[in-house]
Amino acid sequence: MGIILGIDVGGSTTKIVGVKDGIVLAEPLMVKANDPVASLYGAFGKFTAVNKISLSDIERLMITGVGSSYVSEAVYDLPTEHVTEFVAIGRGGQHLSGLKEMIVASMGTGSALVYANEKGETLYLGGSGVGGGTLIGLSKLLLSMEDVNQIELLAEEGSLSRIDLAVNEMTSKSIDSLNSDLTASNFGKVNDLTAKGDVALGIINMIFETVAMLAIFAARHRKVENIVLTGRLSTLLQAERIFKKLSGSFDVNFCLPTRGEYATAIGAALTYYSNRG
Numbered sequence: 001m002g003i004i005l006g007i008d009v010g011g012s013t014t015k016i017v018g019v020k021d022g023i024v025l026a027e028p029l030m031v032k033a034n035d036p037v038a039s040l041y042g043a044f045g046k047f048t049a050v051n052k053i054s055l056s057d058i059e060r061l062m063i064t065g066v067g068s069s070y071v072s073e074a075v076y077d078l079p080t081e082h083v084t085e086f087v088a089i090g091r092g093g094q095h096l097s098g099l100k101e102m103i104v105a106s107m108g109t110g111s112a113l114v115y116a117n118e119k120g121e122t123l124y125l126g127g128s129g130v131g132g133g134t135l136i137g138l139s140k141l142l143l144s145m146e147d148v149n150q151i152e153l154l155a156e157e158g159s160l161s162r163i164d165l166a167v168n169e170m171t172s173k174s175i176d177s178l179n180s181d182l183t184a185s186n187f188g189k190v191n192d193l194t195a196k197g198d199v200a201l202g203i204i205n206m207i208f209e210t211v212a213m214l215a216i217f218a219a220r221h222r223k224v225e226n227i228v229l230t231g232r233l234s235t236l237l238q239a240e241r242i243f244k245k246l247s248g249s250f251d252v253n254f255c256l257p258t259r260g261e262y263a264t265a266i267g268a269a270l271t272y273y274s275n276r277g
Helices: 036-050 066-070 085-097 132-143 148-155 196-222 239-250 260-275
Strands: 003-009 013-020 029-032 058-064 080-082 102-107 111-116 122-128 183-185 226-230 253-255
Touching (some): 003 066, 003 085, 003 260, 013 260, 029 036, 036 066, 058 085, 058 260, 085 102, 085 122, 085 226, 085 260, 148 196, 239 253
Parallel strands (some): 003 058, 058 080, 102 226
Antiparallel strands (some): 003 013, 102 111, 111 122
């Protein structure tokens, strides 16, 4: 059996992975481009060149993502199959986390919530327009920055105590089942002296808290405790500590797997095997 390529054509980036016999063979790769078709072909060319993969080594391309709808023909005359994005999200989250039942929160340009279980069932639960596009858009407006790597580094200089209003700053009384240091108002303490690092961290925290609460509500509805976080935002420096704090406050388990930004591409490739029993 040849190599299966999983390709996730997103709104601003394309991710590609190679899988053989259910095992991810090489380091995944990500390419940025405004045009989804150009992005796909660019990712394909770079990935095969870097990993010394020839066309004859490839058995099938499994493509998914919002940009995959622009691909109507076989890529380089290779067998090409479209995979429903939410199926790919669920299977990718399962594979990377090693968990059987969970909510997968995929944080791409926007955010999508998918339920997945041990039977291989996946169910799209809903989503939000809050995601990576929000981070870049607000950072352009408030910080005149759009490079995600630079934004996350700037955020490391910030402090939420200087920009967000906490519950314990609004009342001296304890509130049942609510941690007093949780956010009561995002950006509730902004003033003329607010530093750029605080703003950067405030944007990231607001996005993470929004996605987290939607995922928590979904997990409670489905009666599961595991929430797997995937997508580019799951790799930010601030992700682990922010979600760890929320995990303890709401009695859920947030999982941030390695290679989380490639979960959907991996899930697309793995769908090839599950479709064939």
